[in-house]
Amino acid sequence: MTVQYSELIQPERVHGSLYTDPSIFAEELERIWYRTWVCVGHVSEVARPGDYVRKNVAAQDVIMTRSTDGEVGLLLNRCAHRGNLVCEDRRGNSSSFRCPYHGWTYRNTGELLGYPYNQGYGGKNKLELGLGRVPRVDTYQGFVFASFAAEGPTLKEHLGAAAGELDRLARLSPEGEVELTAGWLRHRAKANWKLLVENETDGYHPQFVHGSVFSVTGSPIGALYSDKSTAVTRDLGGGHSENDLRPEFRRAARPMGWFGTSEARVPDYVAKMRALHGEQAEEILIEGAPHVMVFPNLFIAEISVFTIQPTAVDETVQNVTAVQLKGAPEMNRRLLSQCVGSVGPAGMLLADDSEMYERNQRGMAARRPEWLDIRRGVGRERIDENGFRIGAANDETGMRGFWAHYRGLMEEGAAQ
């Protein structure tokens, strides 16, 4: 039976089967994950020729490589002989990969170099085989994206207004570059990937889910999402959304206030930024880093970067690393410890959020009511000066933007 996405996704509600039906998950892989641009990592992870790291695009294992001529490429981690994983180590440096099963070797650009006992192949020493390659690879502000569709929108077109948020993050570095070199933590959640995406843009839950952490630590984050907050949720189009906290930071007008610190604590960094940006430095230091969900799987929560990787209809891996700013060692130590404290293995925020995704998934095993309600804030949305739809800090505006784009992709995919 063909799924009618226009029936399951309505402006103010979405159907529970979208999170639980394995056939919908299979269609999502084809129509979203193996078609649109998906973030896999960052060029700084393969800084030197020969560097490689293992990554994923949904369930597919890929190897991100830096070739001798400096190109970043994405190879599929699947031996052309009989399908074994060619690369086992999570990261390393090598000009070639050797499959452990029967010893076939490949250059780090994918060409087959050789195989043992070639008499079995009629003495031929070069079969026309090699590692698969992701058809399109592109980068923006160093973030590496993969698309399995040979044609389609460019990365720039896909990112649209979200590109400006990546620029805003890079601008916080005195050298204009972000580095994701702190290593990744992997958290597995028994929940559908869309529950994670929705949670990233959900400004309604922090006060409740993270209330105890905020009160113990005296954190002002909860207030940013309260009913009195001047922050907004913005639908950036293309399924991307942001929780724009800048109105609150501007009101407080404290340089480095967004980072929960003051300029006195990071004097070298602030001095570098002022020297570089002159008058504009104050605005940059006050407004801080973005809180943006880039469709379908890159989430930047100010100091932490997440990539979301669905592995089954009810299982998702969330990869997390700390933002590192090139040329700002003083900031980087703090960024790392704050990231680990909030979303590390014993982190205070992510543990609470994970509990919520998993409870959601379990709750939806019950079949009534059939729908999830996403109407919060519909009646008070407005269009901002740049033409984007915005809602209050704790409205579901971002979620509705996500679903509109999702529905478009799922319906286009059906038409092809």
Ligand code: FES
């Ligand atoms: S499966 Fe890789 S060499 Fe046989």
Ligand SMILES: [Fe+2]
């Ligand atoms: Fe949360």
